[in-house]
Every structure is written in structure tokens, then in C-alpha cells.
Amino acid sequence: xxxxxxxxxxxxxxxxxxxxxxxxxxxxxxxxxxxxxxxxxxxxxxxxxxxxxxxxxxxxxxxxxxxxxxxxxxxxxxxxxxxxxxxxxxxxxxxxxxxxxxxxxxxxxxxxxxxxxxxxxxxxxxxxxxxxxxxxxxxxxxxxxxxxxxxxxxxxxxxxxxxxxxxxxxxxxxxxxx
Amino acid sequence: xxxxxxxxxxxxxxxxxxxxxxxxxxxxxxxxxxxxxxxxxxxxxxxxxxxxxxxxxxxxxxxxxxxxxxxxxxxxxxxxxxxxxxxxxxxxxxxxxxxxxxxxxxxxxxxxxxxxxxxxxxxxxxxxxxxxxxxxxxxxxxxxxxxxxxxxxxxxxxxxxxxxxxxxxxxxxxxxxxxxxxxxxxxxxxxxxxxxxxxxxxxxxxxxxxxxxxxxxxxxxxxxxxxxxxxxxxxxxxxxxxxxxxxxxxxxxxxxxxxxxxxxxxxxxxxxxxxxxxxxxxxxxxxxxxxxxxxxxx
Numbered sequence: 001x002x003x004x005x006x007x008x009x010x011x012x013x014x015x016x017x018x019x020x021x022x023x024x025x026x027x028x029x030x031x032x033x034x035x036x037x038x039x040x041x042x043x044x045x046x047x048x049x050x051x052x053x054x055x056x057x058x059x060x061x062x063x064x065x066x067x068x069x070x071x072x073x074x075x076x077x078x079x080x081x082x083x084x085x086x087x088x089x090x091x092x093x094x095x096x097x098x099x100x101x102x103x104x105x106x107x108x109x110x111x112x113x114x115x116x117x118x119x120x121x122x123x124x125x126x127x128x129x130x131x132x133x134x135x136x137x138x139x140x141x142x143x144x145x146x147x148x149x150x151x152x153x154x155x156x157x158x159x160x161x162x163x164x165x166x167x168x169x170x171x172x173x174x175x176x177x178x
Numbered sequence: 179x180x181x182x183x184x185x186x187x188x189x190x191x192x193x194x195x196x197x198x199x200x201x202x203x204x205x206x207x208x209x210x211x212x213x214x215x216x217x218x219x220x221x222x223x224x225x226x227x228x229x230x231x232x233x234x235x236x237x238x239x240x241x242x243x244x245x246x247x248x249x250x251x252x253x254x255x256x257x258x259x260x261x262x263x264x265x266x267x268x269x270x271x272x273x274x275x276x277x278x279x280x281x282x283x284x285x286x287x288x289x290x291x292x293x294x295x296x297x298x299x300x301x302x303x304x305x306x307x308x309x310x311x312x313x314x315x316x317x318x319x320x321x322x323x324x325x326x327x328x329x330x331x332x333x334x335x336x337x338x339x340x341x342x343x344x345x346x347x348x349x350x351x352x353x354x355x356x357x358x359x360x361x362x363x364x365x366x367x368x369x370x371x372x373x374x375x376x377x378x379x380x381x382x383x384x385x386x387x388x389x390x391x392x393x394x395x396x397x398x399x400x401x402x403x404x405x406x407x408x409x410x411x412x413x414x415x416x417x418x419x420x421x422x423x424x425x426x427x428x429x430x431x432x433x434x435x436x437x438x439x440x441x442x443x444x445x446x447x448x449x450x451x452x453x454x455x456x457x458x459x460x461x462x463x464x465x466x467x468x469x470x471x472x473x474x475x476x
Binding site: 094095096099103120121123124126127159160161162163164165166168169170171172173174175176 | 475
């Protein structure tokens with residue numbers, strides 16, 4: 001995975017999502033030539049950007065001349081479909097987007113928004129990166145992360161379980177254990 | 179037969195003297211409010227001829243000890259009655275609050291007959307709602323009925339999701355009738371709102387939260403992080419203090435919090451409002467030992 005293939009290029013989509021937030025820095029960065037070149041080098045053919053409430057509009061490209069096919073939209077009710085058809089997801093650090101992607105088993109790079117005042121979001125991304133479930137990047141070094149990533153080394157994320165909480169709540173309220 | 183009242187300012191002792199002699203035979207520790215005696219515990223002078231069971235004797239010793247320690251004597255302060263009443267009321271409230279805090283976190287007794295609790299579920303946005311739904315999926319629905327879902331008025335998605343979820347419960351259990359209600363609550367401050375106008379909106383939000391809580395009077399409160407849960411939990415705590423409704427408050431800190439608690443979580447933990455406090459990362463449990471580590475919900 002991640003290596004360029006010869007012959008007829010299969011469609012390999014990079015899906016960028018910022019959720020319901022405004023994260024122009026990320027959109028700008030993935031639209032930069034540096035990142036696009038790196039993605040092309042790693043064998044990706046399409047770049048689809050969900051730009052949310054941001055105001056920066058990326059440049060569309062059809063990718064006929066061997067460059068990356070770039071497309072964007074603001075919001076969609078079918079984010080899950082886009083995630084499912086993606087080969088790589090680049091996401092903001094919202095827990096919703098992170099876990100939706102991980103549970104679909106897609107390779108993920110989380111880019112932390114450094115402009116947020118209370119930047120607790122990086123905690124989750126860094127913890128999951130330490131546990132090798134995803135890559136965590138800052139906007140400035142995204143192209144280096146893409147160049148250096150080894151998707152085979154990522155560990156699949158096993159979905160969590162709420163039964164311990166339910167058990168404790170039931171015990172607290174005096175319900176019999178089942 | 180007590181007739182003369184002597185009130186000490188700081189400790190609110192009332193002394194009563196018997197009508198037929200000026201001899202101080204009994205002393206009462208009395209807490210009064212609006213001239214009505216709410217609570218009275220009496221102790222007698224050792225010299226008096228009251229029945230001396232172990233309980234009164236203990237109390238006599240304690241009271242005399244207290245008197246010595248504080249250097250307080252029974253002084254005549256009949257003029258500042260309202261102040262005394264106010265202080266007495268404050269003392270009662272303080273003791274009640276301390277009692278509620280002491281009881282908070284103590285499990286309810288074992289239930290012989292199956293009972294269901296009216297449950298308030300506070301929904302947040304995005305990730306918060308997803309975590310709450312994961313929790314609701316594994317809770318026995320018949321034990322948590324009726325369910326009241328509350329979300330911020332600006333957040334339509336969360337209630338929509340809860341509605342779909344709860345309908346699936348109803349369909350699977352075959353339960354007919356109203357088992358769930360969906361409500362919206364005003365937020366005290368929207369993102370980007372100015373601080374001047376947020377004073378007014380906060381007051382409106384608190385009044386609205388109060389109105390909703392009076393209608394619901396939940397026995398169980400489930401929340402996992404959004405700021406809207408703070409007024410609701412504080413009101414639930416107030417209901418406990420006032421004796422309106424005893425509720426068990428469960429708080430699950432968001433999975434996004436790995437090293438530090440959110441402001442809502444910190445408040446509910448430090449003020450001991452939450453009966454049980456769950457965290458999803460072991461680092462947090464080490465930092466906040468009263469929390470329960472439960473692993474990831476997502």
C-alpha cells in the first residue's frame with residue numbers, strides 16, 4: 001500500500017475532512033503543491049476535500065495531465081460513503097471523525113488545529129498516534145508525514161465497549177447483576 | 179416548662195429557664211427559623227433531675243466541651259432575631275449540603291423488586307452524542323424508563339439521532355406508550371457571542387433549565403461532557419438538598435479527554451456533584467483517583 005503502481009492507475013482517493021469546523025489552514029495545506037506532489041508520489045490519484053465552514057476555496061483540477069484530481073464540497077450527509085471509498089483520510093482532530101475513520105479501518109492522518117484556544121483535541125490524536133492507530137501531524141509538516149508514513153505499521157483499532165459503564169451504573173443503582 | 183429565651187450569637191444556643199424557679203435546669207440547643215422550632219436537641223445541666231440515659235449524657239459532655247472550646251457563654255441577644263434566624267437557616271442548609279455530599283457516591287441499596295428510574299439524558303454535539311448512544315445501547319431500557327433527552331436548542335442532529343435510537347428500542351421491546359421525551363434547552367452562550375449579552379442569556383438558560391428540571395424531576399442523570407449538563411446537574415443537586423428529588427448523577431468524561439478533564443468534568447468532580455465519575459483513559463484515573471476507569475466507549 002502506498003507505493004506507486006504501473007500501468008492503468010486504479011483510483012486511489014485521499015479524503016480530507018474538517019467536520020463542521022472551520023479549518024482553512026488544513027484546506028490550504030492539502031491544496032499546496034508540496035502536499036499534492038507528495039500524495040502523487042505515494043500513488044494517490046484523487047483528492048477530495050470537505051471544507052466545512054472555511055472560506056478558503058481550493059483549486060479544482062481534473063488531473064488529466066497526470067496531476068492529482070482535486071475536488072471539494074462544503075458539507076455532505078454521506079461523509080461515511082466518502083470515508084469508505086477513500087484510501088487515505090486526512091482529518092481534523094474531532095473525536096467523531098477520528099473514530100468513524102478508525103472503525104472503517106482506513107489509514108488516517110490527523111492534523112491538529114493549532115489555532116483553537118482550548119487545544120485539548122491534540123491529546124486524543126497524540127494518544128492514538130502513540131498507540132499506532134493513526135498518524136498525527138501539524139499543518140506545516142503534513143508533507144513530511146505523508147512522505148515518511150508507513151501504513152503497514154498502523155495497528156487496527158478495535159471498537160470500544162460501554163458495558164463496563166453500564167455494569168457500574170447498574171450496580172450503583174442496586175440492580176441485580178446479569 | 180421553658181419560658182425565658184437566651185440566644186447566643188455565634189452558636190445559636192437557646193437557654194430556657196423553668197417558670198417556677200430562676201434556676202437554670204435545662205439547656206437546649208435549638209435551631210430555629212421564622213420563630214418555628216425546626217430542630218431541637220437538648221442537654222441538661224448535670225445538676226438537673228432529667229432522666230439521664232446514655233444519649234443525653236453523651237450530648238451533655240459534648241455540649242459542655244464545645245462551650246469550653248469556643249469560649250462561648252449564653253448571652254442575651256434577643257434583639258437580633260432575624261440575623262439569628264438567618265444564620266440558623268444557613269447552618270441547616272450547610273449541614274444538609276454536607277450530608278448530601280456525604281451521601282453522594284454511595285450506592286443505592288439492593289432492590290428486591292424491579293424498579294425503573296426516570297432518566298435524564300443530556301446530549302451534546304457530534305462526538306459526545308455518539309458516545310452517549312454507545313452507552314444507551316447497552317443499558318437495559320426497562321430499568322431506565324421514562325427517558326428524557328435534552329439537547330441544546332441549536333443542535334438538531336443530536337435529538338434526531340436519539341429519536342431514531344429510542345424508536346428502535348420501542349420497536350424491539352414492543353413497549354407501547356410514552357417511554358421517551360425529547361426536549362431542547364437554551365444555551366447560556368453561543369460560540370462567538372459577546373460577554374455582555376451572555377449575562378442575560380445565561381439567566382434565561384438557567385431559568386429554562388430549572389423549569390425543565392421541575393417538570394422532569396429525574397432519578398438518574400446521565401451526561402458526558404457538553405456544557406449544558408452543568409446547570410442541569412447543579413439543579414439536580416439542589417433538588418437533593420431541598421429534598422425535592424433524590425437523583426444519582428453519572429458523568430462519563432469524553433474520550434477526547436486524555437490528560438486533563440473538561441471544565442464540566444472538573445466542576446462535577448471537584449464539587450462532588452457526580453455520584454459516579456467515569457474516565458476513558460487510565461492517565462486520567464491516576465490523576466483523579468475517585469474516577470472509575472472504564473476503557474474506551476467508541
